[in-house]
Amino acid sequence: MTLLLFPELPSEPPLPLAWPVDHSPSRLAVTDANRAAAAWLAAPALWPVPVTLLIGAPGSGKSHLAGWFAAHHDGLVIEAADTHEPERLFHAWNAATPARPLLLTSQRPPRDWHHGLPDLASRLAATPLIRLGEPDDELLGLVLAKLFTDRGIKVGDDLIRWLVVRIERSLGAAQAVVARLDAEALARHRAITIPLAREVVDGQGEMGF
Structure with missing residues (x-):
């Protein structure tokens, strides 16, 4: 069962209803702004390690891609990874497998996380990192x-x-x-x-x- 850990959405403007999100491949909006990231997330079996870190500014589409990834792969998604306990990230990284990959998202690269856990730092250094720019x-x-x-x-x-x-x-x-x-x-x-x-x-x- 996939676990999604999304950050809290802005409180305004309120949504009058809980509108369903369609994560089918044909409904994923892909342009030059996110094409490389979408292609990478579509093929976790080809990743050198079963973990990827997605970096982008607020509103760049990290949650959109993470939701799509979670809908199509039996993996774990941890958003805003730099705000989680380092030990939890370390164990999640170690538990990831090709059959159950791990996707981390953050606004900041790992060098700016200041988590103080050398074992986690070494694993993050070996983790593929993809970046999102602002939407075109x-x-x-x-x-x-x-x-x-x-x-x-x-x-x-x-x-x-x-x-x-x-x-x-x-x-x-x-x-x-x-x-x-x-x-x-x-x-x-x-x-x-x-x-x-x-x-x-x-x-x-x-x-x-």
């Missing part, structure tokens, strides 16, 4: 379109393009703006259009969310 326009647009579709909302490509250049460049911001637009549209009995998006995004300050 294509990835942000694909994610926005997927989030609207997951909620059963049809929007035009013009709205997606409008949002891409106005919200913060993170997948968390994409989730937040879609949730807020959905809530506002329901409350106002309006369709989600650029005029509504302008009201909502401009109301959140520069660059939206």
